[in-house]
Amino acid sequence: METPRGKEELIEVFGNIYEYINEDGTLKSREWEDKILGFCYLPFPMILAWDKSKTILRFRCHKLLSGTFDLVFKIILHEKLEGYCQYFGGCYSFRVQVGSKKVTTHAWAVSIDLNPETNQLGTEGDIHQGIVKVFEDQGFVHGRGFKRLDPMHWQFIKNY
Numbered sequence: 598m599e600t601p602r603g604k605e606e607l608i609e610v611f612g613n614i615y616e617y618i619n620e621d622g623t624l625k626s627r628e629w630e631d632k633i634l635g636f637c638y639l640p641f642p643m644i645l646a647w648d649k650s651k652t653i654l655r656f657r658c659h660k661l662l663s664g665t666f667d668l669v670f671k672i673i674l675h676e677k678l679e680g681y682c683q684y685f686g687g688c689y690s691f692r693v694q695v696g697s698k699k700v701t702t703h704a705w706a707v708s709i710d711l712n713p714e715t716n717q718l719g720t721e722g723d724i725h726q727g728i729v730k731v732f733e734d735q736g737f738v739h740g741r742g743f744k745r746l747d748p749m750h751w752q753f754i755k756n757y
Contacts, residue, residue: 598665600736602755611659611705618700624691634689634706635660637667640674643685646713657689659706662753665735666709672731681725686710686749708752722748 601610608614617629624630634657642652658666666688673679689706693699702708716722722741729739732751740747 598661598736600738600753600755604757607702607705607707607754607757611661611707614700614704622693629691630689633659635663637663637670637688639670641670641679644683646684646686646710649684653685656685656687656709657706658709659689659753662707665753669731669735669737672735673728676727676731678725678727678731681728682711684712684714686713702752702754702757705754707754708750710749711751713749716749718747718749719745720748721746724748 598610601607612629612633614629617625619625636655637658638655639653642654645651645653673682686709687703688709690701690703692701692704703710711728712722712724716724724739724741729741733739737751737753738755740750740752743750
């Protein structure tokens with residue numbers, strides 16, 4: 598799948614979330630989630646960043662990207678890079694961007710955050726270049742290239 602460019606292509610490919618948002622900014626129902634969400638199955642466990650006592654072997658993502666996410670993590674394992682992405686910071690989350698009213702790409706479940714503690718918003722972070730390459734080779738954009746650095750973040754959308 599080719600990486601969409603901009604909001605219009607994001608909506609065209611992954612669905613129009615705005616049809617499911619109330620005037621107060623909340624989701625109207627679970628219909629959006631039921632329509633778009635699938636699972637990525639991880640080939641190695643990851644620790645939940647917000648509860649380090651738990652690990653996961655799957656996470657919810659956009660169903661059109663589940664195979665792409667699966668492939669990314671299989672390549673990471675094959676390249677022996679799994680030790681550099683130990684902490685899962687989230688994929689699907691209905692919310693707006695930090696400090697904005699713009700709906701985040703996490704609301705479409707086309708983004709993922711990894712190792713948030715050492716890759717905080719506004720910092721250079723410490724994400725291994727091999728991890729960056731694996732994601733970018735599959736069409737993801739890394740948040741390290743954003744105006745406001747976001748090194749924990751990858752998204753399957755350009756120019757958003």
